[in-house]
Amino acid sequence: MIVEVRGVLYPSVKATSEALGVTINAVYSALCRGNMDQLGLGHTRKQAVEIDGLHFPSLGSASRALGFCRSYLRTALISGSDHHKERLRIAVEQYKLNLNKGDLPK
Numbered sequence: 001m002i003v004e005v006r007g008v009l010y011p012s013v014k015a016t017s018e019a020l021g022v023t024i025n026a027v028y029s030a031l032c033r034g035n036m037d038q039l040g041l042g043h044t045r046k047q048a049v050e051i052d053g054l055h056f057p058s059l060g061s062a063s064r065a066l067g068f069c070r071s072y073l074r075t076a077l078i079s080g081s082d083h084h085k086e087r088l089r090i091a092v093e094q095y096k097l098n099l100n101k102g103d104l105p106k
Helices: 013-020 024-033 059-066 070-078 082-101
Strands: 003-005 008-010 049-051 054-056
Touching: 003 013, 008 013, 013 024, 049 059, 054 059, 054 082, 059 070, 059 082, 070 082
Parallel strands: none
Antiparallel strands: 003 008, 049 054
16 A cells, blocks of 8 residues: 655555654554654644543553553443443442542542
8 A cells, every 4th residue: 555644655564664753553543643743743632532431641541540452442432332331330349439439549
């Protein structure tokens, strides 16, 4: 697949990632967003996430707080199976209990 970033053509996603110093997943994410000109510039913005009434400044902060890796949490929120959603529900309940007790790490 030929990839164009800021007027430069790369022969593949792998070549693009190597030339710009980003991961292959970053290239595919930019392709999905239709935002190739920002790829590799470090201009990504955090997106706030709300899960069952809990507000987090980003998906990364939510995943750390709930004990999941970022990709797992993203999958659970977007298209997760019943198993994913049940694990997330349990983690959110536990987080809320710890929040009420004041047992959260600082």
